[in-house]
Amino acid sequence: MSNAMAVEPVKYLLVYVLTLLLAVSEVFPLSVSAMLGALLMAWFGLNDGLFTYEEIFSFIDLRLIALLIGVMITVETVGRSGLFRVLGLYAVKLAGGSPAWLFVALSVISAATSLFLSDAAAVLILSATALAISRELGYDPTPFVVASALMINLGGTGTLIGSVSNMIIGLNAGFDFVEFAAYLLPCELMLWWVTIALLYLYYRERLRASPRLLGEYRVRVENKGEVAKAALILTVMIALYVSSERLGIPAEAVALFTAVLALTSTRYDPVEIFERIDWDTVFFVASFLVLVHGLERTGILQALSQLIYEASRGSLAYATLLTLLVSGVTSMFLANVAVALTFVPPLKALNLPDKRPLWSALVLGTNLGGASIPVTSVVFAMAVGALRHEGLRVDMGELSKVGLLTSLAQLAFSALYLLAYFKLPF
């Protein structure tokens, strides 16, 4: 980094701020905002001699991109079978028509579905299920849809492939699937119940409708063969991820293998599957990597790292709590992928012997801050859209209150979990 001091870092910082502003104010989609930022970063960096043309391409982590695309293909193929819809309907059956139990069952199914599906796909499936059920039983759909959205955001926090930000952090931290789950899955499972309890307390008055009998309610599975195949693919995927460390297979190789398995063992048109991949996220990640590595070369991110170190006075506990708080709050307003990519270099540069608590805090912060405000959260916005589509009046103030309350409670619980799990002394 000998060039770091020679360049004027302000314009590089402005490029970064511009990218975030363009994305937040929705001037362009996420990917285009990041591509514009990457283009300006590359131009300035090349002119100032901050990096070479070849280095720009080395900034893009191909392992991460392969992991993203592999997981997306698998998820898209499995999602098409209707497996998650069937699971949702069985949840209704199990709840037996009681609104309170239905609330709990749908919340758990939402979080579990999100472990494997993308948040957007999970919201689409679960919102439609929640709306159809509450319409049929005559219940107020708002608690079900809101709880479903918040649980979908929470679901997947504890697994390496649960969200894009997890894949970024996991690969950079060097965590394999099992190690990642060992640190974070217990916290996620505990957070499920904390969140359900909180939401139930908040909505208890609206869940007091008399239970309806669902004796003759039958779950119809239209495409049994495809559902069975999807379940098998998911089982193989999980088994491979769990044993990947022992087999010496990297996570991205498992993702690509499962993607090929899913494409060859199902009858879906691969071109359609490829079209449905979230290319916006893929291009956003690739471009944002150029932006962040460019910024790293200016020395700004090292300064941020130093700032975290000084603010935490060298204490791992303080640094962990600071990482959790800052990443959680910034994820309320910015795309959590951007927050994860920005935080990775400063955390790598931190001069601390054990960084596992820091990486775990970053995972929790970026995931939990994501569904606080309906205006900035995709998951929340989609749930609001589903309610509005149903002709229901949506009180954004109330939803923001629920979202913020839940996120803050989740972050507070996560702080206690991290301190206890890693036995962090102050």
Next chain:
Amino acid sequence: MSAENRRAGGGEAPEERVLADWRGELRIRLPRAALYLLVAVAFYILSAIVPGLVAGVKLPGVLEPFGRLDWLLWAFLLLIALAFGGNAVYNLVRALDPLLEAMARRMGGNVRPAKRVARDVAYMLLVVLVAEALTPIAESLGGPGQPLKVVIGVTTLILLLILVYDVGKVTYRYIESKVELLIKRLEKVV
């Protein structure tokens, strides 16, 4: 805009109506702005000449520098020049407002005030950074690069002024609406 004009414009597309509005505003505001500017310049020149004619004359019993007639005249004439100058700027802004509004809408300005301000700030940054990126290209052209650098600089300045104006207007309207809401609530209480 007269009632007849409004009726005539009723069937026009929104952009055509904006243009018609703008032409109407230009016809009224531009001559006014020019005249006010002329008067402002005239008073400014007077403020530089006239005080010299009464230099050294002091008003008895008045504190310095207020007791000096040249200073009083200079302040008086400058105030008039500033008032006319302000009026000229006001008329110029009113003349350009419909066009700037149409531009803001084209850039996606039909959104909540906070988002519109965020977009304006993003555009400002974009303009500054694109100008910064283009400058080395202009410099590398040698001779013809100099006028190109001036064009880049002037264009950047104009775009920044437009965007700053839009941010100011949106913020003012937002605060105004909140103040009016507060006044209405206070009126109800009273």
